[in-house]
Structure formats: C-alpha cells, structure tokens
Amino acid sequence: MKTLPLLALSLLLGGCAGGLRFDDSQRSVDHGSRVEFIVVHYTSSDLDESLRTLKNGGVSAHYLLPAEGDKVYRMVDEQRRAWHAGDSQWRGRTWLNASSIGIEIVNRGYTDTPHGRTWQPYPPAQIDTLIALLKDIQARHGVAPINIVGHSDIAPQRKVDPGPLFPWARLGAAGLIPWPEPATVQERLRQLDGQVPGTAWFQHQLARVGYAVPQHGELDQATRNVITAFQMKYRPARHDGQPDLHTAALLLALPD
Template structure:
C-alpha cells in the first residue's frame, strides 16, 4: 500500500529524533544537530614552531599565561614527572590560535600564528643579554664564537620528541614545516638557537636533514664554482625563508643565513654566504623539494 509523502513526514521526523540527544547541542536561541558529519575537511594546522623561553620556568609560565603572548605547550626542565612520564604544560587548546610567532612567514604563508602549534622549551638561551647577542650576530665580529648557549637536557628532548610526534601525526604536518622561531622571523628571533639538537629530532623522525653524500657532492661543486648571491637568495626563498633576491648581502639575507646555519651548521652561524652553506641548502632542496631545485636549474642557477 502506498502512502502520500505528507503522511510519511511525521515518521521521518520521528526516526530523525531517534538519532539521540547526544547529537543535539542547545545554544543560546537555537539547537545544533551534529548527526550529519562531513568528511570533507582537514586540520588548519600546517606548522610546528619550536621556541626557547629565554627565562626560567616560573617566569616562562607567568609570561605565557599573561595578556600579550602565549604558546600551546611549554616543556619544563625534566625535573617534573607524573606517573613516571615527563610533564608537559598545555596552555592553549590546539584548536585555538596562540600568540607565539608574531610577524612571521614561511613558504607562501604569513602570520604563522594562524596555521601553527607553538612549543616553548624552558631554556635560558645565550649567556648574554639579547641585545648584546643580536649586535654580535649582526656584526662581522668573531665574538659570536664566545657566546655560550644553555644546553637542552636529553630527557627534555625526549619529551619534545614524544609531543612533536603526536602533534605531527594528528595534523599531518610536512617535515619541511617543522621550523624554528628563527626560521619564520629571522630578523627578530634567534631561538631555539644553535645548541638545539635538530639532528636528534630528525633521527627520531621529526623534521628534515640533508644527506651527507649529497652535501659532499654539492660542496665539491661549489668549492670550484659557487652559486652567485642572487641565486643563493632564490634557493633560500625556495626553501621557505622570507627573502628577496636582491643580489646584496643585506640585513635580511644575513639574518636568514644565520637562521639556516644555526639549524644545519651550528658550528659557524655568522651569516656569511659560503660553499658549505650552499651545499647543505642544495642537498635539502634535492631531497625534499626537487621541483624547486629544478626551477633554479631552469634559471641557469649555477652560473650565479
């Protein structure tokens, strides 16, 4: 027996109601039904940004819970444990925008706060005031070699690895988008500094690192015919840094080179353009962004 559509509507509404009250959320002036879920979505998070706090734990927490800056997570020194596991402070829910990156850029994105999770590591950084360190870094002085940077205890890095793996997996963050604060804001920031063990994170499956053989191959090439400065700038830009190819070793270029060297060549981070820095950069591009390297080749990049 056939029934008119109008007669079936009450039955449909009744069956819909059987979906259960757990799908209904009452808000001020309306009710939201969560029963129909779309699968066409992904995470807004694209970047994982690593910082150091530059101060001790108490001051770090006071600052990062204040009205001006914040981070999603804070890693204290490894004295804190709960149930035998290292303790991590979460200050901001991952669905919310923390204020940790400031004016920033990476690849084709700006305002990295909008697309990132920020981790602050309790670490006091250099043994000199920031202004003094920045002045030394911006000069051609050899004084940078005399700066002592606070180490990162192994247990603290183990906690960071566990936390980072979890974040990366949940948000499908690409290895090249695990970055330092100094990567995304090279003229303003120097954290987490040259003492941070990026290679240990890479060995744990987090972030990137060039292959030794590829680096050696490019080093041999560039010892004889180094890329010109404008080409090096284009390569740094292709890797992700906010940099224009001016052909001049200007303040922005020095800052970007320092950030890159602190991460991949921390024994010498004076911001000078040299064959070793170029070799590391080309090896990274070949491994992780071969299309960008091909575009550089198309521009006859190796002629400088």
C-alpha cells in the first residue's frame, strides 16, 4: 500500500528536476527600489580594524570608505540587508536596516581629553569619494534628499556619528541633501523677532524634519539629544542641545 504514494512522490520530484520555469514576458510596472534611506557612519577605528569589524564583528555595512579616498570597499550587496542602523527611526519609519544602504567612513571619531572632546576631521579626498558614491546610489534608487542621513539623525539617543566635523554643507552644496539658504535663515531670524519658541515648538519642528523626538513639551535629556543631533548637522560650531534663536531659524528654513 505504501508503493503508490512513494511512486507519486518520485514522479513529482522528477518533474521538478529541470528547475522552475519562469516567464518574464509579463512584467508589472508597479514596483520600486527597496532602498529608501542612505545612512552615513564613521567607524571609530583605522582601516585595518574597520575591515576586521565589518567582516567578522557582528556588524556590517554596504560600503567602507578609506581615509585616502582612493577606493570604495563593497562589503555587502545592495540588495542584501546590512546590520548598520540598529534601533533607528526617521520620518516615521523604524528599524531602517531593511530599507537603507549603510556607508561607513574610516574616521576615529572623537577623543575625550582633559581639555574637552576633540574630533578627527575628514580628508577632502574621502568626502569627494563619498559624494560620488552618494550620487550614484541616489540616482539608481531614487533616494529622496531628506533621506540621506547620519547615524545620529536616526538614533540620536545613542549615536553621535558622523560627528560635528562631517561636512554636511558640502553635501548640501552638491544638491544631495536639503540645506538652509543663509538668506532664508536671516529672514526667519527677523520673523522670530528675538523670541525663542518654547520646547513644544522645537519638538514639533524636529519631528516635522524627520527626527524621532518626544512631544511632551519638556526639555528633557532625550529632547536635548535630538537638538544636539540637529545642531551637529546644520550648526556644528555650537551643538550644546540648547534651544535658541539660530536653531529655530535653521529649522524654519528647512522644507518638510
């Protein structure tokens, strides 16, 4: 009695032996790239250690940029998920590993000294290479400029990379990200007329731009961390997490 089922199974498997047959003649026009975000990081280490970590350390990124800017290491295929964003949120989307491309930049980040925190600058050639890579990815995947972000933008409670010395203004000048025009910032300062808005206003504006920020109207540490992340990006000379007129004007000068 067991012979017939076994015979049927063998015939079924035999029929699949040639593999699946796909017909590509009828294709849907309703589709898009899975990539919605590009996240920029620094590695906090030198090139050798960065390569070891990204290959074997339980964390990964799609691309790694050496300081010399002479090459780009492709670590993970763009169609695969890399483990670089972690617990993250931007413009209402969470856990961005599945929908982003991660770019790690070889840079030691910061060192805490008796005289304060010092940050490592980014060589111009490295940023030239980054800009070329970002333009290539953006063109192929249609990533919106507002969605090219730093790790500190999407995880401001636990990350500070790529730090205040990362030249976001160069990315703005290259048309890669929204950047507040100086004339617009001055006009917004005039409109504010010396009045610093309340904490709830800052929380609302930061959320409008894309940040995950409390909305309870209190200037707690979580809110200050988000303000700091915004200031590191748009006003790196002073990133103390304190709401002030210039920060308010910068927020008002950015589009939705």
